[in-house]
Amino acid sequence: MYHRFDAVIVGAGGAGLMAAAQLAGRCNVAVISKLYPVRSHTGAAQGGIAAALGNVEEDHWIWHMFDTVKGGDYLVDQDAAEVLAREAIDAIIELEHWGFPFNRTPDGRIDQRRFGGHTRNFGEGPVRRACYAADRTGHMILQTLYQTALKRQVTFFDEYMMLDLLLTDDGVCTGVVAMDIETGEIHVFHAKAVLLATGGFGRVYKVTSNALAATGDGVAIAFRRGIPLEDMEFYQFHPTGIYKMGILLSEACRGEGGILRNGLGERFMERYAPTLLDLAPRDMVSRAIYQEIRAGRGVDGKDFVWLDLTHLPAEVIETKLPDITDFVRTYLGLDPVKDLIPIQPTAHYAMGGIPTDVDGRVTVDAQNTSIPGLYAAGECACVSVHGANRLGTNSLVDLVVFGRRAGRHMLQFVRENDFHPLPKEPDYRARAEVAWILENEGNERVAQIRAELQEAMMTDAGVFRTGDGLKRLQQKLGELRNRYTQICIDDKSRTFNMELVEALELGFLLDCAEAISASALAREESRGAHYREDFPARDDVNWLKHTLITRTSGGLQLSYKPVVITRFQPKERVY
């Protein structure tokens, strides 16, 4: 089936919906989403969204910008970080006007709490910058944006999965191809402008806070169409996932005063970050946890440590962290008011992704040449405001600030441009891929390959990496890629075929894993979340640059682009 819209947005999380809200009523816009919009993973974000409102103590956008740059270990493009920190303030106010139910101060203004890496006066100490709604801030952003999109009568295609991105030979984006999951029918969406807002790919790792649907679809499809991926080696592990399950326990736990303890009961962050302690950036805390475990100071010699909230007033835990309290009770049978909580780092967020400029335009090289009509925003994109390590709350800021900017720029683009003709047989690749998966007669199970992929990525591309480990990983990925050609699925029907969906998603995960491992092997330094045990120091002389990895007919190709530095020269990163 053929559809025609001025603008098509793929993904109905925070970035996609924020863009849709800009376009709705002003041009003909459709949102395609693999899930019902309210199921998107933005809804799992908990603790807060940062903006230097200064509602409870002095704060300035430039402090937020500085923290973002330093938190990202100076790999952040500072022009983009400035946009992020400045426009966060206005975006939060806009969300409030749209009905976001923020927690309030006694005088009725938006309340703010502490979060990791957010400081006053360029690192002097923690600052209250994170606006929040209890510990369901992401849920409320998703709800508020979906509600706004409904109010503005956006057209939704729910449970449609993107299969292909349409680019002409001369590099113009003309639309996308998607599958209606309920019927298996293939749809072609002809558009003047397309926004990829498809989210992250945490499911490439074994222990992750990410939803089962977070399989890097948009990132992988862009990669397959020859678009480079930026900084894929930088993958964030959140320090406090529920042991073995990976379920996120927000940094707000520590923002409200929670502390981490090793098996001996010591507040071990004193050794690693004497000023910010438990509120140091996530890469440092995750490494510290593993260092404690390696030194034999995990709990009972095992690979976890404690999150301790027991000294907090029960009322704070119940009212400011109600969802987390519920998770701990449901999944661990423990009561955070009285019990220590077993935690381990959990794969959480991709700093890298599809390269864009500050207006969301997808760029393909070191000169930032853009593809007319193609945009990306949110976790699937790399602006880059997170650099080598994202600060807590900045993902939600990224969504609203750059989702909004992308939407606004798209509106201007669709007003100034006509439809470009579609390529001949625009859906042939998508149809061929679906037919191949349905008909292939191999002896490999999708789940088995995926489990081995997740295990290998966890071992060799996790918090600690080595050259040898990454080479071993690449070999394993090659083996898995071969075995993927031998898959066979049980389900041959067209109706809501989730086994077909999972097989397609595994293909996307393999693409993401290959990009991560090759980018990580090449980067012979340690910076932010990318820690090479064989190159433990940051190396600004050789590596203060963004990785671009491109899939070519001759294999994966690496190139680099400079980091934009405006206000803050790189310095040693201590907290």
Place this chain on the structure above:
Amino acid sequence: MLVTVRVQRFNPETDSKPYYQEYTVEVEPTDRVLDALNYIKWYHDGTLTFRRSCAHGVCGSDAMRINGRNRLACKVLIKDLGPKITVEPLLGFRIIRDLVVDMEPFFAQYRAVMPYLINDEPPPVRERLQSPEERELYDDTTKCILCACCTSACPIFWTTEWLGPAAIVNAHRFLFDSRDRATEERLAILNQKFGVWRCRTIFNCTEACPRGIQVTNAIEQVKRRILFEQS
């Protein structure tokens, strides 16, 4: 531990009516029902079909009947159910396949109550003010994840057309928000034949809510609001 999972199956391409199929699988007592379903799908029978995403009770995808009660499969542990588990699709909706039901009528009910903030006054430069006490009035109903556990647990919904608990919860969320200005329009919708008066305070919705929302209480507050605004 070894558990037997009895699942209601239906594929419209091959089946004229639903039937039950049993799977016996080895799981940990602390596993979720969703883990058992995933295990079956991944290693035994790829045709078993259900929705799922976040796997920790915040996205609302995997609402289904588990041993007769509406639950999220990712928020129920095996050890709380024992070795025999029956899993069926939510009642009152068209079955698309196995445990997947057509949610469109449910979202149509949601859209019918105008689930968005309406306030045409020019906004201030900064945030609109709202006291913590005003904010508290609708806190509970902001937790809704639109999973449909409540609506499809309602006996009235099984037999009669009406808005259902989830839509009213979302109407409540705006009716009790001091920033909203569409009270009259919303109450007019809720005061119709298909509105709040179909509720018989059975409390199934409150029991079913995986987010612990006091659903029946919210419906009663809306009923009272209609009465007070009219008098």
